[in-house]
Amino acid sequence: MHLHGTSRVNALGHLEVGGVDTTELAARYGTPLYVVDEALVRRRCREFVDAFQASGLKFQVAYASKAFCVMAMCRIIAEEGLSLDVVSDGELFTALQAGFPPERIHFHGNNKTPAEIEMALDAGIGCFVVDNFTELRMLDAIAGSKGKRVPILLRITPGVEAHTHEYISTGQIDSKFGFDLGNGAAFEAVQESAAANHLLLLGVHSHIGSQIFEVEGFRVAAEKVAQFASQVRDELNVVFSVINLGGGFGIRYVEGDTPLPMSTYVEAIAEAVKTRFEAVSYPMPEIWIEPGRSIVGDAGTTLYTVGTHKDIPGVRKYVSVDGGMTDNPRPALYQSQYEAMLANRASEPSQETVSIAGKCCESGDMLIWDVELPLVQTGDILAVASTGAYNYSMASNYNRIRRPAVVFVKDGMADMAVKRETYEDLVRNDVVPERMKQIQSVR
Ligand SMILES: Cc1ncc(COP(=O)(O)O)c(C=O)c1O
Numbered sequence: 001m002h003l004h005g006t007s008r009v010n011a012l013g014h015l016e017v018g019g020v021d022t023t024e025l026a027a028r029y030g031t032p033l034y035v036v037d038e039a040l041v042r043r044r045c046r047e048f049v050d051a052f053q054a055s056g057l058k059f060q061v062a063y064a065s066k067a068f069c070v071m072a073m074c075r076i077i078a079e080e081g082l083s084l085d086v087v088s089d090g091e092l093f094t095a096l097q098a099g100f101p102p103e104r105i106h107f108h109g110n111n112k113t114p115a116e117i118e119m120a121l122d123a124g125i126g127c128f129v130v131d132n133f134t135e136l137r138m139l140d141a142i143a144g145s146k147g148k149r150v151p152i153l154l155r156i157t158p159g160v161e162a163h164t165h166e167y168i169s170t171g172q173i174d175s176k177f178g179f180d181l182g183n184g185a186a187f188e189a190v191q192e193s194a195a196a197n198h199l200l201l202l203g204v205h206s207h208i209g210s211q212i213f214e215v216e217g218f219r220v221a222a223e224k225v226a227q228f229a230s231q232v233r234d235e236l237n238v239v240f241s242v243i244n245l246g247g248g249f250g251i252r253y254v255e256g257d258t259p260l261p262m263s264t265y266v267e268a269i270a271e272a273v274k275t276r277f278e279a280v281s282y283p284m285p286e287i288w289i290e291p292g293r294s295i296v297g298d299a300g301t302t303l304y305t306v307g308t309h310k311d312i313p314g315v316r317k318y319v320s321v322d323g324g325m326t327d328n329p330r331p332a333l334y335q336s337q338y339e340a341m342l343a344n345r346a347s348e349p350s351q352e353t354v355s356i357a358g359k360c361c362e363s364g365d366m367l368i369w370d371v372e373l374p375l376v377q378t379g380d381i382l383a384v385a386s387t388g389a390y391n392y393s394m395a396s397n398y399n400r401i402r403r404p405a406v407v408f409v410k411d412g413m414a415d416m417a418v419k420r421e422t423y424e425d426l427v428r429n430d431v432v433p434e435r436m437k438q439i440q441s442v443r
């Protein structure tokens, strides 16, 4: 397993993260346990900010909180001076509860409800990323009813779709997100928002995909946005002061993943924006981005306790752990791959290839199909790397499994950021209707 950030093997042959022995974490907090390497999260934040500062452009880096949204994380993001992207009232509530400065919050989503819009307006958030005409009109009306003028970006679909190793310029209009650039919807949206009394159009937003390992897709998106900005200026006399190029910067999960340094993405984006906007003699806009996975993904490690084994000679050996798709649905959803090691025997050589199964009543509940480990024994602590993004945030209570605790580690300290759910938490919102208060036999 690749050792990310402050992860290392200590003198006892145990995996250590943030200066803390993970076997001690497992003993103290139980398993499954999400462990977050705080120094690595902060380092990633700074890599983005430093690269933008070097570019000389005005910028905002907004952490896409969908990747991992808990109050402690919001605090770190606030301390690092980043902005925050939220896509629901729940993410917004979490950020506000954490004391995150509302003026640095950006609200995304293709179906913001009137209640969500009101909540965000009342909180005084910095910007709405408007996704469609229904929202545009509703936002204008609600802002008007509150006597406010609200800063917005328009999410456009630039017709660039980036995959891990390539991008496709599709001109594709079949997406639930955004105003299409190719069919004139984006142009109309600019026209309409510029004329709206209660909207302040800052510019446009484009997001081309996730877990991207090359810069070409971002360059092409910047080019398309610059062309559009120039057209809008010439035909509508509207000038954008902000261009948001979204998130999607890839990280390493397994060998063969080839992430670029975060500075490389930023340099390519800054260069493309400078060149393209200068080419059309445009006042240089602020550049905003919204990375999620690349801020927190490789800073997360999940610890599990190994339980049962099932060896099918000539086929495979299943080793089951005390978590699974409930704490990490990504292998089941996306066939995502992960690396693992035995945290309590981290310096022992590999001796067998096993498959790691979760404990849900579901054949697809597999965490890793083939991983080489020392001879695995019941009670071993299995560590799975790069589980910081879209794991806790996508966790479920399937099979009424309780969500794990989250611990932040740094400089030898471990601090709980989320408690493990209790049995009471599982039934907290259950209501037994009056007529079922007594269990009456019907036969
Ligand atoms: C609009 C938008 N912004 C930001 C992100 C964050 O992406 P990532 O976690 O890949 O950086 C996403 C997710 O793909 C997104 O849809």
Ligand SMILES: N[C@@H](CCCC[NH3+])C(=O)O
Pocket: 066, 210, 330, 389, 390
């Ligand atoms: N949830 C996805 C990524 C979606 C990104 C949000 N638009 C993942 O785990 O990889």
